[in-house]
Amino acid sequence: MLALTILGNNSAIPAFDRNPTAQILQTYEESYLIDCGEGTQMQMTRYKIRRSKLNRIFISHLHGDHYYGLIGLLTSMSLLGRTQDLHLHAPEALEQIIKLQLLVADTHLCYQLHFHPLKSEGIIADDKKMSVECFKVQHRIECWGFLFREKKNPRKLNAERAAIYEIPSAFYDKLQHGHDYVNKKGTIIPNDEVTTAATKAKSYAYCADTIYDENLVHKITGVDLLYHETTYLKDLHERAASRYHSTTHQAASIAKLGNVKKLLIGHFSSKYETLDAFLPEACEVFENTELALEGVCYKI
């Protein structure tokens, strides 16, 4: 199971107590940070996100509302004595900015920061239980989306039944990967006698800031959760296009075309004091939609 916690859901300027974009995707033992607007480290404290579990950070693009909080988070983790490695996946130019800011402060991080520049579409992280792909999205500057996929989970072992069949524990790993067992007498013990089906591997697609773009559809088809920006309500589709952003109807259309399980909408413009109109509009096109609300954890 994956769990996504929203730390910021606003676009450009912080307003009405809404913060710029940042999300935490919690996997098994680890967590990923997706974008890191100003104040993200304060939001992590507020919502009790453990920094020690954070091992990868993904930055979609270099507009400030998606990364101005990063340098503060990186240096705070150093001041707090972090020792584990940290992996940062981001547009190439970010490395120079970080190096310059550390240089002028005469600061050295006390942990290893591995910078992985985003260069081409494809797999960028391949952890034990998760893989992450990046894909290009259409925005005013270079911008990337991310697709997070759990790896196929192992089947659940029924140890009691395995013991009855006298299967040696050395074979348990193979059982969990679907193999049948053949005992000394040559009798086949079918796998489903001693295991049950694994929970389904889940997927999450994050589309960052993007204009309405049907080329996105094949990249996110069938995911369990799609995050698509909705900077504007549907009446402002012209403004959305001119600023390389999307509306409620456009986000919901991508979700519908991509046949995703659920849509999460966010990156609301600071022109909207309340968000009341966003959900009904999106639901006109794609019913299983939720608003990205700060502090809320969405189970995937």
Next chain:
Amino acid sequence: MLALTILGNNSAIPAFDRNPTAQILQTYEESYLIDCGEGTQMQMTRYKIRRSKLNRIFISHLHGDHYYGLIGLLTSMSLLGRTQDLHLHAPEALEQIIKLQLLVADTHLCYQLHFHPLKSEGIIADDKKMSVECFKVQHRIECWGFLFREKKNPRKLNAERAAIYEIPSAFYDKLQHGHDYVNKKGTIIPNDEVTTAATKAKSYAYCADTIYDENLVHKITGVDLLYHETTYLKDLHERAASRYHSTTHQAASIAKLGNVKKLLIGHFSSKYETLDAFLPEACEVFENTELALEGVCYKI
């Protein structure tokens, strides 16, 4: 009269709902921002500080807790359509960081930002009613303090009495600057017949981050309000020295030696959950001390 509003009073890492350093000094029609830790733009919104009145920003040094909020504030003011010029006084290297961050975002500020690098001690701003000097303080990296002085205020004119003496209004400006009036008959009208004394010009010294340093005393002697950092309580004077910071007793000693009217202490270490012990300790050495508390406006 000057008024100082504290937007952040914590050191290094945001903690216990305390934010990194930022202060607003309100003068007549304008306001100055002194340091700009992460989240300053949110704190300005929270405490209803009008950005339109902000015309100068002073950055003491390039440790993140004193400037990571600057780039977000600068770009937000542009997004909000600011047109007035803005003056930024800061260590030289900051200009390159800002330029690089604007470049990668393909962003141009829609107002004129004048960058004034801090190079030597002396007057750095000379506005109609205020002058600002910078002076060096001792910290781990290049660091500056700032001294804000109101200019001598004009005397208050009693227009009714001036009319009785038939003094032409063209002479009022001279009256406000202390001149006597001689009428056509050669009679001298003494200035204090038609004016009253001006309010006293006030002064504020901001000592940024500094180790205990008695060389500071002559720079801040006699000011109406002195802000001196107190990262630690008095028992941690060795840690304070090793990190180029100060304790309660040290800040209060500088205030006492400088014979200032009032001392304001801040930049509290994140190791302290509550601030209860700071004020009593400082008052042992210098009685007229106050804690810098976020959201509080201190009249000078």
